[in-house]
Structure formats: structure tokens, C-alpha cells
Amino acid sequence: MERNISSKDMIFRADKIDLKNLDVQLERHWSRVLSKDFENKNKSRELWEIDPSKLEIRDLVAQGQYGMVYQGSYDAQDVAVKLLDWGEDGISSANTSTLRASFKQEVAVWHILDHPNITKFIGASMGTSQLKIPSKNPSEGYTSLPSRACCVVVEYLSGGTLKNFLYENRTKKLPFKIVTQLALDLARGLSYLHSNKIVHRDVKAANMLLDCNGNLKIAHFGVARVEAQNPQDMTGETGTHGYMAPEVLDGKPYNRKCDVYSFGICLWEIYCCDVPYTDISFAEASSAVVKENLRPHVPRCCPTSLTKIMKKCWHANPEKRPEMDEVVRKLEAIDTSRGGGMIPEDQAVGCFGFAQTRRGP
Numbered sequence: 001m002e003r004n005i006s007s008k009d010m011i012f013r014a015d016k017i018d019l020k021n022l023d024v025q026l027e028r029h030w031s032r033v034l035s036k037d038f039e040n041k042n043k044s045r046e047l048w049e050i051d052p053s054k055l056e057i058r059d060l061v062a063q064g065q066y067g068m069v070y071q072g073s074y075d076a077q078d079v080a081v082k083l084l085d086w087g088e089d090g091i092s093s094a095n096t097s098t099l100r101a102s103f104k105q106e107v108a109v110w111h112i113l114d115h116p117n118i119t120k121f122i123g124a125s126m127g128t129s130q131l132k133i134p135s136k137n138p139s140e141g142y143t144s145l146p147s148r149a150c151c152v153v154v155e156y157l158s159g160g161t162l163k164n165f166l167y168e169n170r171t172k173k174l175p176f177k178i179v180t181q182l183a184l185d186l187a188r189g190l191s192y193l194h195s196n197k198i199v200h201r202d203v204k205a206a207n208m209l210l211d212c213n214g215n216l217k218i219a220h221f222g223v224a225r226v227e228a229q230n231p232q233d234m235t236g237e238t239g240t241h242g243y244m245a246p247e248v249l250d251g252k253p254y255n256r257k258c259d260v261y262s263f264g265i266c267l268w269e270i271y272c273c274d275v276p277y278t279d280i281s282f283a284e285a286s287s288a289v290v291k292e293n294l295r296p297h298v299p300r301c302c303p304t305s306l307t308k309i310m311k312k313c314w315h316a317n318p319e320k321r322p323e324m325d326e327v328v329r330k331l332e333a334i335d336t337s338r339g340g341g342m343i344p345e346d347q348a349v350g351c352f353g354f355a356q357t358r359r360g361p
Contacts, residue, residue, distance in 0.1 A: 047111060048107055048111040048121070048123050048124050049123060049124065049125060050074065050122070050123035050124060050125050050151075050153055051075075052125065052131055054074055054075045055072060055073075055074045055079075055081070055131060055153065056072050056073045056074075057070045057072040057081050057083075057131060057133055058070060058071055058072045058073075059071045059072075061080065067082060067083050067084035068082075068083050069081065069082050069083075070083065070133070071156055074122055074123070074153050077122070077155070078155070078156040079122055079153050079154060079155060079156050080153070080154050080155070080156045080157070081151055081152075081153050082151060082152045082153075082154075083131075083133065083150075083151045084099070084103060084150045084151065084152075100126070100150065103124075103126070103150050103152070104126070105221075106152070106220075106221045107121075107124045107152060109198060109221045110152075110154075110221045111123075111124075112196075113192075113193075113196070113198075115188075115189060115192040116188075116215070116217075117185045117186070117188045117189030117192065117215070117216060117217050117218060118189055118192065118193075118217060118218050119154050119155060119157065119209055119217045119218065119219040120154060120155040121152075121153075121154055122153040122154055122155065123152075123153050124150065124151060124152040124153065125150065125151050126150045131151065154219070157209040157210060157211045157212075157217060158211065158212045159209065159210025159211050159212060159214060160209070160210060161205065161206050161207075161208065161209060161210070162182070162205040162206075162208035162209070162210060162216060162266075162270075163204075163205035163206040163208075165210055166205060166269060166270065166273045166274075167273075169273045170273045170274060171344065172344050173272075173273050173341055173342035173343065173344050174270070174271075174273060174341055174342065175339070175341045176303070176336050176339050176340040176341035177336040177341075178214070178341075179270050179271050179306075179341055179342075180306075180331060180334055180336050181214075182214075182216050182270050183266075183267050183270055183306075183331055184328065184331045184332065185215060185216035185217070186203075186208060186216055186218070186263060186266060186267075186270075187263065187324055187327045187328045187331055188328055189216070189217065189218040190203065190218070190259055190260075190263060190324045191323075191324035191325045191327070191328050193218070193259075194256045194259070194323070194324050194325075195325070199255065199256045199258065199259055200218065200221065200259050200262075201258065201259070202220065202240055202243075202262075203218075203243060203259050203262035203263055203266060204240050204242075204243045204262065204265075204266065205266055205269055205270075206240075207219055207220040208266075241282040241285065241286050242265065242275070242276060242277060242282065242285060243261075243262040243265050243266070244258070244261075244262070244286070244289075245257070245258040245261035245262065245318065246261075246289055246290045246316055247318055249286050249289060249290050250290050254318065255318065256324075257318035257319075257321045258318070259324070260313050260318075260321040260322065260323075260324060260327070261313060261314050261315075261318075261321060263313050263324070263327065264309070264310050264311075264312075264313030264314035264321075265296065265314060267306070267309060267310050267313065268296045268298065268310055271299075271302055271306060271341075271342055272296075272299065272342055273342065276296035277294075277296070293316055295311075295314055298310060298311075299342065301340075301342065301343050302340075302342070303334070303340040305330070305333075305334045306334070306340075308330075309327060309330055309331065313327065
């Protein structure tokens with residue numbers, strides 16, 4: 001009776017093995033393996049890709065819907081690390097793909113920028129699990145980053161957001177010289193972006209950061225994009241309600257002038273240390289901005305030079321809004337030596353009107 005013989009039971013005669021041919025085959029195999037390994041090791045990195053071994057993540061600074069921001073260091077430099085994990089429960093794969101595409105877009109825009117009023121981009125990583133993240137419970141040490149997650153590393157700015165800074169000064173207000181300087185920083189940053197054909201599309205106080213000396217820098221380029229040559233290619237609601245230009249809210253084609261409109265709103269906020277449209281809902285404000293030409297109420301104590309800039313920037317007609325380099329020149333020409341800042345609440349007489357809204361150009 002025949003017995004099945006497995007390969008492990010087989011015995012080979014040494015004098016029947018073609019050693020020369022085997023050597024050739026082995027040489028070819030190892031050549032392919034080594035070549036592939038060399039390719040992987042020397043595969044060109046993206047210009048913006050970080051070296052995870054140089055990144056140390058320390059303290060949690062902020063937490064949002066899709067991720068967290070930590071303070072840390074990269075190559076001995078203080079940095080902020082934004083970790084994004086879009087694989088959470090309730091987020092569809094389609095939405096995850098959209099968010100990852102948005103992340104790639106943010107990195108593609110940010111890594112080429114170099115200006116004193118733009119937050120310095122250090123690098124980014126997509127899908128690395130080599131990062132060690134501090135656990136919420138210190139006794140648990142570190143956790144690893146899921147392979148689906150991404151991170152972006154930028155310079156750390158200790159002054160926090162412009163939004164928080166204005167809120168902290170909501171009662172005493174800001175000296176006119178500081179108002180003008182913050183406005184100039186923002187205007188110069190936007191002028192630089194526009195000169196490089198980049199539209200930020202989400203200009204607001206929460207997206208502006210301050211360094212330890214109070215200098216303002218633009219951050220968060222998640223919805224920024226290169227300006228389309230054909231305005232019809234840029235449509236749809238992109239940005240934050242309260243800051244969005246009428247043409248954006250109305251779904252019409254738009255260009256860099258939508259940033260100019262948002263700057264006008266930010267300029268009002270910087271002067272008043274307040275937020276507009278607090279007495280009505282976002283939906284009501286958005287509708288009124290488009291249909292009734294609603295704009296924030298400008299206090300009577302606001303210097304004419306600043307009021308004119310605000311009104312020109314938030315004009316309903318994008319073509320009548322100035323370019324940001326013109327705004328820079330107008331702000332540089334303002335004389336701040338005589339004051340003109342918003343009067344503190346305990347001293348104000350007839351200067352305020354935050355609860356009021358104004359229909360006008």
C-alpha cells in the first residue's frame with residue numbers, strides 16, 4: 001500500500017543538487033530583497049514630513065472635535081503639535097477621506113509660507129504610529145498614535161488666540177496703538193497670502209495667534225486654497241458665520257475679497273473687544289448680512305480713519321473692497337499718538353452700541 005510522503009519526509013541526495021544553479025537563484029533573490037529594502041529606506045520624503053524621533057509631545061493645550069493640541073519640542077525647538085484622529089465612532093469613511101484631504105490641503109499651503117505674521121510651519125506626518133502621546137492619567141505613561149491619525153507641527157506661540165486676548169480685555173479695552181498694531185499684523189499677513197494667490201477663507205479672531213511679545217500671526221489653513229483664475233471655480237459656504245462675506249453666504253462665486261470682508265469684522269472686534277450680532281441668532285445674522293446689509297455697529301468714539309477702513313472692507317460689493325496691501329498703507333498712515341481707543345465700560349458715555357445692529361454699506 002502506497003504512503004503519502006510530505007515534503008518534510010523527503011530526503012535529498014547531495015550529489016543530485018545543482019549547487020551552481022541554486023547559488024544563482026539565491027543571489028537573484030537576495031539582490032531583489034536588498035534592492036527593495038534600499039528603495040524603501042531611500043524613498044524620497046515629502047518636504048514637509050517630520051522625523052518622529054525628534055518630536056517630544058508634552059502638555060495638552062486644547063481639545064476639539066477631531067483632535068488635540070499639545071505643547072512639545074521638535075529638534076530642541078518649542079512647538080505646538082496638532083493631533084488629528086478621524087477614525088472615531090460616528091465618523092463615516094467618506095467623511096474621514098474628506099478630512100484627510102483637507103489636512104493634505106492645509107499642509108500643502110502652509111509649508112511654503114514664510115512671513116513674520118504667519119505662524120511658522122515646522123512639519124507634518126500622515127499615518128505614523130511612532131509618536132508617543134502623554135496619557136490623560138500620568139500614571140499610565142504614554143499611548144501610541146493610531147495609524148489612521150495625522151499630526152501637524154508648528155511654532156509654539158505662548159500668547160494664545162486673539163479671540164481669548166480680546167475677551168480678557170472686554171471691559172478695560174485696548175489702547176489705540178495696540179489696536180492699530182494688531183490690525184497691521186493681520187493686514188500684512190493677509191496681504192502676503194494674497195500676493196501668493198492664497199485665499200485663507202476662514203479669517204477670524206480664533207484663527208489668529210499671539211506670541212510672547214503680542215505680535216499677531218495667522219494660523220489654521222485647513223480651508224485655505226490657491227485662488228482660482230476663474231471665480232466660478234470658488235463657490236459654496238466656507239468659513240465661519242459672523243465673518244463670512246455676503247457672496248459666500250449666498251453661494252455666489254468669490255475671490256480673495258472674502259478675506260477682506262472678514263478682516264473688516266476682525267478690525268471691529270479688535271477695536272471693541274467684543275463679538276458682533278450677539279442679540280440675534282447665526283441664521284438671522286447671516287440672512288440679514290445678505291438681504292439687509294447688516295453690519296456691526298461702530299461706536300461713535302471710533303476714530304474716523306479706522307471707521308472708514310472697516311466700512312470699505314465690509315462693503316457689500318466685493319469689487320469696492322480694497323486690496324489688503326492698500327489696507328496696510330492706510331493703517332500705517334494712522335497717527336496713534338493722540339489715542340482714540342475704545343473707552344472702558346466704566347468711563348463710557350454714549351460710546352457703546354453692541355446690542356444695536358446697523359444696516360448700511
